[in-house]
C-alpha cells in the first residue's frame with residue numbers, strides 16, 4: 001500500500017503491479033465465491049482508499065477516478081467537510097426511524113430539497129435509500145393521487161431493478177430476462193436521441209424547433225394515447241431529463257416541454273428521474289433546470305449524500321396527500337446520510353455546481369477537438385460533468401463500436417483511469433464535481449493515446 005501522503009499528493013495515476021495485483025486477486029476470488037454473480041463488473045478494480053479525485057487499490061496502485069462510484073461521490077472521496085458532518089452526527093445518534101419518530105435533520109433536508117428542486121409550488125418529500133426506492137415512491141404517489149395505473153416510459157431508460165422500477169426500465173433485456181412478466185403496466189416509446197433518431201428524422205425538420213414539438217414527443221399523444229394507453233387511465237409519464245445508462249443522451253428542450261404540455265392536457269403526471277442527472281452534476285442543481293422543465297414529482301439519489309445511501313421523492317404537496325402508513329421504510333432518511341447530504345448541498349451551492357459547469361464545458365470542448373482527430377468518435381454530448389463519448393465503427397453508417405468501447409474501458413484501466421460505459425457504445429465521464437483542469441487535460445491526453453493506438 002502507498003503512504004497516505006502519496007495518495008494525497010497524487011495528481012496522476014501510479015500503476016505499480018500488473019492489474020489486478022495479487023491482493024486485489026485475492027479479494028476478487030473471495031467475491032466470486034460468496035457474492036451474487038448478478039453484479040456487473042467491467043474490469044477488476046478493487047477499492048481500498050480514496051481521497052479527492054484519486055483512489056487506491058490494495059496493491060498500492062493509484063487511479064484517477066472519472067466515474068465517482070457511478071455518479072455518486074459528488075464531492076470526491078473523503079471530502080473533509082463531509083467526513084466531519086458524518087462524524088458529528090454519528091457521535092449523536094445513528095438511527096431512530098423516520099417512519100415512527102421525529103428528528104430535526106429530516107425536515108431540514110426536506111425543506112432544502114423543496115427549495116432546490118424545480119417548481120416554486122408547495123412540495124412534500126419522502127425519503128428512501130436508493131434510486132430505485134425513489135422511483136418506487138414516485139410511482140406510488142402518482143398511482144395514489146390519480147387512481148390510475150398505467151405508465152409511459154422511454155426506451156433506453158434506466159430506473160432501477162426493484163420490480164416496480166424494473167417495469168419502467170428499458171435499458172438492457174438482460175435486466176429483465178428470467179423474471180417473467182413485469183409488475184406494472186408500462187408502455188415504452190423512443191427517447192429523443194437526435195444522433196440516432198429512431199424515426200430517422202432531423203431536429204431541423206421533426207418539429208423540435210417549432211411550437212408543435214418534436215415527433216418523438218408528439219407520438220405519445222398522437223399514437224400511444226389513441227391506441228394503447230387510454231389517457232384517463234395513464235397515471236404518469238416517467239422521463240430522465242438527460243438519459244443516463246442509455247448513453248448520456250441530451251434531448252432538445254422541446255422534447256421535455258412537449259411531454260409537459262401533453263401531460264397537462266390529459267391530467268397525466270410527469271415524473272422526472274434525476275437520480276443520475278441531479279445534484280449539481282450537469283452544472284445546474286437538476287438537469288430539468290437546463291430545459292425549463294418542471295415535473296410534478298422528482299426522484300433524486302446518487303450524488304445527494306456524497307456516497308452514503310439516501311434518496312428522496314419530491315412531489316407537489318397536493319399529490320402527496322396519502323395517509324400515515326401508506327408509504328415508509330425503516331432506514332429511509334437515515335440521519336447520518338442526511339448530515340452528509342446537507343454538507344453536500346452546501347458544497348454544491350457554494351462552488352461545486354459552478355465547477356461542474358466550468359470543467360464540463362472545458363472537457364466537452366477538448367473532447368470535440370479529439371472527435372475532429374479521431375473518426376472512432378461519433379458523438380460527444382452532455383451537460384456539465386455528465387458527458388458521453390459515443391464510439392462508432394464507421395462515420396457513414398454510425399455502426400456502434402461495442403467491442404471497441406469495452407476495449408477502451410480496459411485500456412483506460414490499464415493506464416490508471418477509471419471510466420465506465422453507458423448505452424451501446426459510449427464512454428461515460430461522471431467524475432466528482434471537484435475535478436480540476438489538469439485532471440481533464442490528463443484524461444484527454446490518455447483518451448488521445450488510446451484512440452491513436454486503437455485506430
Ligand SMILES: Cc1ncc(COP(=O)(O)O)c(C=O)c1O
Pocket residue numbers: 130131132133135158159160161240244245273274275276277301302
Ligand atoms: C436514472 C437512474 N434512475 C434510477 C437508478 C437506480 O438507482 P439505484 O441503483 O440507486 O437503485 C439509476 C441507477 O443507475 C439511474 O441512473
